[in-house]
Amino acid sequence: MSALVLRNWEVTVLDSLETRVHGSTPKPVLPRGVRFLHADVRDKSAWERALEGVQIVFHQAAYQDYMNDYSTFFHSNVVGTALLFEVIRQHHLPIRKVIVASSQAVYGEGQYQCTTHGLVLPSARSTERMQRGEWEVRCPQCAEFVQPLLLREEYSNPFNQYALSKFSQELAALRLGRAIGVPTVALRYSITQGPRQSLLNQYSGILRIFLRRIKARQPIIIYEDGLQTRDFVHIKDVVEANLKVLETENANYEAYNVGSGQRTTVLDYADLLARKLKTELNVRMAGEFRVGDNRHSVSSIDKIRTLGWGPRRSLDCIIDDFLTWINDLGELPSDIPDAEAHMRAGGIVQTTNATNPA
Numbered sequence: 468m469s470a471l472v473l474r475n476w477e478v479t480v481l482d483s484l485e486t487r488v489h490g491s492t493p494k495p496v497l498p499r500g501v502r503f504l505h506a507d508v509r510d511k512s513a514w515e516r517a518l519e520g521v522q523i524v525f526h527q528a529a530y531q532d533y534m535n536d537y538s539t540f541f542h543s544n545v546v547g548t549a550l551l552f553e554v555i556r557q558h559h560l561p562i563r564k565v566i567v568a569s570s571q572a573v574y575g576e577g578q579y580q581c582t583t584h585g586l587v588l589p590s591a592r593s594t595e596r597m598q599r600g601e602w603e604v605r606c607p608q609c610a611e612f613v614q615p616l617l618l619r620e621e622y623s624n625p626f627n628q629y630a631l632s633k634f635s636q637e638l639a640a641l642r643l644g645r646a647i648g649v650p651t652v653a654l655r656y657s658i659t660q661g662p663r664q665s666l667l668n669q670y671s672g673i674l675r676i677f678l679r680r681i682k683a684r685q686p687i688i689i690y691e692d693g694l695q696t697r698d699f700v701h702i703k704d705v706v707e708a709n710l711k712v713l714e715t716e717n718a719n720y721e722a723y724n725v726g727s728g729q730r731t732t733v734l735d736y737a738d739l740l741a742r743k744l745k746t747e748l749n750v751r752m753a754g755e756f757r758v759g760d761n762r763h764s765v766s767s768i769d770k771i772r773t774l775g776w777g778p779r780r781s782l783d784c785i786i787d788d789f790l791t792w793i794n795d796l797g798e799l800p801s802d803i804p805d806a807e808a809h810m811r812a813g814g815i816v817q818t819t820n821a822t823n824p825a
């Protein structure tokens with residue numbers, strides 16, 4: 468948003484200030500001159516008010532994380548997006564472009580290479596296998612171990628409620644946009660990090676969760692064996708990707724990955740953070756896992772590179788910028804809910820029965 472204000476654009480923000488993200492007494496900090504609507508994307512009249520005089524929509528609002536109220540994902544992420552296009556069409560609004568935040572989650576367990584069967588798209592790992600401590604992915608046809616590939620845009624395979632809703636959201640956006648002639652782009656972000664992300668939401672967001680445990684002198688909880696791989700991108704790179712597709716007509720009606728293209732294991736990530744905080748790495752790796760978690764998620768960024776975008780900030784820079792921001796803030800908020808206990812009670816976090824997980 469600051470990037471838009473710096474360009475002297477008039478900006479309106481529509482946000483329902485969800486408690487899980489903003490806490491029970493939200494205090495949105497907005498640049499001067501930004502119009503704020505405290506409203507919900509599931510409310511058609513909210514869109515009607517928000518879109519008055521607007522030319523460009525960056526649709527970032529979403530219901531996320533490991534929650535079991537499945538329908539909320541679809542109401543917020545899919546119905547909310549359908550309403551956006553319904554309002555544009557009904558009122559013949561002169562919207563020049565819609566850019567929707569999608570997610571790497573649309574790939575589900577991802578894309579793998581089997582030595583016998585070539586490219587395979589495995590199903591989510593079963594809870595039974597995870598309970599036996601079998602973490603790595605096998606070929607759905609011959610059950611041999613398979614090698615993870617960088618995720619390419621053409622093979623989506625969503626499983627969980629969040630991923631299904633994000634995939635449905637981007638399909639709705641790209642196709643309704645095309646139907647009414649409003650150029651629309653979906654950006655599938657990898658794990659996005661940086662200053663000003665919510666510190667209260669402890670259901671997801673590896674950096675804020677690990678940092679909070681280190682600061683509280685508690686061991687970092689590592690699920691599985693810590694060798695699952697992830698892909699991290701700086702918030703400023705994501706902002707630049709949004710601006711790039713905004714300016715590029717070739718991008719219209721397409722979905723693009725926005726990530727680093729680099730594999731990082733969760734364990735290496737924890738180690739890097741501990742080193743930056745000059746503290747001994749202290750982890751609890753007790754064969755715990757999250758039901759529905761994917762094993763390897765690293766995006767290919769070949770497609771968006773053709774538009775002239777590439778990530779400019781390293782993993783070091785991502786963590787440094789975040790830590791600088793935290794230092795400037797002083798303390799971490801004290802009223803963070805214990806998401807771990809909640810996920811455990813809900814059966815989302817489980818422990819393997821295996822004595823020697825593989």
Ligand SMILES: NC(=O)c1ccc[n+]([C@@H]2O[C@H](COP(=O)([O-])OP(=O)(O)OC[C@H]3O[C@@H](n4cnc5c(N)ncnc54)[C@H](O)[C@@H]3O)[C@@H](O)[C@H]2O)c1
Nearest residue numbers: 482483484485507508527528529543568569570656658659
């Ligand atoms: N952060 C990541 O790592 C990541 C990765 C992939 C995709 N994304 C996508 O990027 C977008 C932004 O993610 P984020 O991490 O900043 O999320 P966030 O949870 O920090 O912020 C989402 C915002 O949406 C608002 N919101 C939620 N439901 C709403 C509703 N029904 N009506 C109006 N506002 C509502 C929340 O109050 C919050 O301010 C989301 O669409 C998310 O799916 C994020």
